[in-house]
Amino acid sequence: MRRFLLVAVMCGTASVAQAADMSDLPFLRGSFTEGLSRSNVNWGGGYIGGHASHGAADMDFTNSGQDLLAKLLNNIDLESQFNISKWPLAGKAHMQGSGYGGFVGYNWQWTEAVVAIELNYTHGNFFGANSGSQARSFQYPTDYVSSATVSSSASMKVTDYGSLRVRGGYAIDSFLPYGFAGIAMGQANINRRADYAAYYRYVGSPLTPRPDYAGAASLTDNANSHFITGFAGGVGVDVMLYAGLFLRAEWEYLRFTSTVDTTINTVRAGLGYKF
Missing domain, CATH: 1.20.5 (Single alpha-helices involved in coiled-coils or other helix-helix interfaces)
Structure with missing residues (x-):
């Protein structure tokens, strides 16, 4: 023991x-x-790839005809008194669409941190249109009842769009989740038309009769292949497959501040190669 x-x-x-x-x-x-926890994948260097996308666009035509109406109503007393050109007309349009495109960029990597600059392009087709009108009457000028009718119609077709962006990511082995922000750029066909009609009816004393007055005019503006700009943002993830070949999944938000205020949201899947 x-x-x-x-x-x-x-x-x-x-x-x-x-x-x-x-x-x-x-x-x-x-x-x-x-x-x-550290990445054993080298994400540094140049890369190129292609993608397919699907998304939705929202176009706000409410104020798209204001500048045209302002030109039509210049030097008209009803405009100076009642700001007719600022009346809200038309409305919003929502549509969906698909596209395809490519991207090219360069990564700088410090341990797990990755910073990149990238140019991204998509060819798609987002088309929207809307129209609206308003009519009002006024006790103006003295001894007159005046009426004004204004209308606005517009259409917009975005065919090409993309972004110049800065990316920031964190490498986790074969995965590179990232966020980005940058400048949005696009090409669109924007067609607009504005109309107005005014009528002055005399309602004063019949002892001093005065004539009635009427007027009408229209103005159009067609901007084909018009360059539009704005800002871009979104998130995504790259997944390294083998020897520089990687998959991409991404969501992108674009906002264009043209005569037709437009936002585009897309999700996309891509395949790229890092040199």
């Missing part, structure tokens, strides 16, 4: 000593687990 206890004590001492020696191993000090 005494020998058995002696052997057990000796074995226990040896086990403690062995554990103490193993505690000096790198993977027990944390470097092993830290190494697992």
